[in-house]
Amino acid sequence: MTITLVPYHLDERLPDSSFPLPAAGFIPVTRELPEGDVWARLGALYELVSAEVADQVAGGTRPTVVSGDCLVSTAVLAGVQRAGVDASVVWFDGHGDIHSLESSTSGYIGGMPLRQIIGDHPELLTGPLGLRPLPEERAVLVDARDLDPAEAEFLATSKIRRCPVDDVVLPDGPLVLHIDLDVIDKGDLPGLRFPVGGGPSRDAVLASYRRVMATGRVAALDLACPWHLPEGDDTAIRTRLLAEILDEIQGA
Incomplete structure (x- = not known):
């Protein structure tokens, strides 16, 4: 198993110690980011990520990012x-x-990726990356519960399917499985940048993840770890969680 590590929060370079991964077996993707706005900087970084993912898929490997x-x-x-x-x-x-x-009142671009994947503002990032917009009905949003009013309004008329972790309805064909670990209830995973309560337990998320992986249709796994720098007991919790996820991939 090879893990592609992108040690950034947006265009902020994070220390590798933020990600308690195995000492060997991961490829860091970094570069000196160019001058310009955040979209140009991310586009330069993400071109390397996209190329690495494409090479792995073409070589018969399921990427884990x-x-x-x-x-x-x-x-x-x-x-x-x-x-x-x-x-x-x-x-x-x-x-x-x-x-x-x-629609964003905060301007936080980390809250925009799914909208861009389905075709919003392609000139910013997805167009330069060559991403073909995904039809809405081919996106499944699992256990998103902290929605701003504008997001809830959009989803009310969107063809994006929504479901809880205990009952994920999958589209046909190959899948890119994206897991933001803040889907886990904040009581089970401390230290998150944007914690959300009222959600599924760590065990429930892991069980749902395993069911998706067991289909054999996951073409790539994208794992977002949006936490602050690890300190004290938090590090042990994160290490155990990542180990369980990655061990599952290795055995699949």
Whole structure:
């Protein structure tokens, strides 16, 4: 098993120690980011991620990408498509990640990736990456419960399917499985940047993840670890969680 580590939260370089991964077996993707706005900087970084994913898929390997945010998912899907695989998206997240530039009141671009994957503002990121917009009905949003009003309004008329972790309805064909670990209830996973309560337990999320993996249809896994730098007991909790997820991949 090879893990592609993208040690960033958006364009902020994080120390590798933020990601308690095995000492060997991962490939870090980093680069000196160019001058310019955040979209140009991320586009330069994500081109490397997309190329790495495409090479792995073309070589018969299922990529596993670990990063500090959800926006990297655009590069993962673009790489899978570049390798000739027409994948749908299953999106585990405590948030909707379905904002547009116009709807976001905070301007936080980490809350926009799913909206961009289905075609919003392609000139910013997905277009330069060569990502073909995903039809809404081929996206499944799992246990997103912390929605801003504009997100809830959009989803009310969208064809994106929504479901809880205990009853994930999968689209046909290959899948890109995106798991933002903040889908886990904040009581079970401390230290998150954007914690959400009222959600599924760690064990429930792991069980749901295993059911999706057991289909044999996951073309790539994108794992977002949006937490602060590990300190004290939090590190042990995160290490155990990542080990369980990655051990499952290794055995699949």
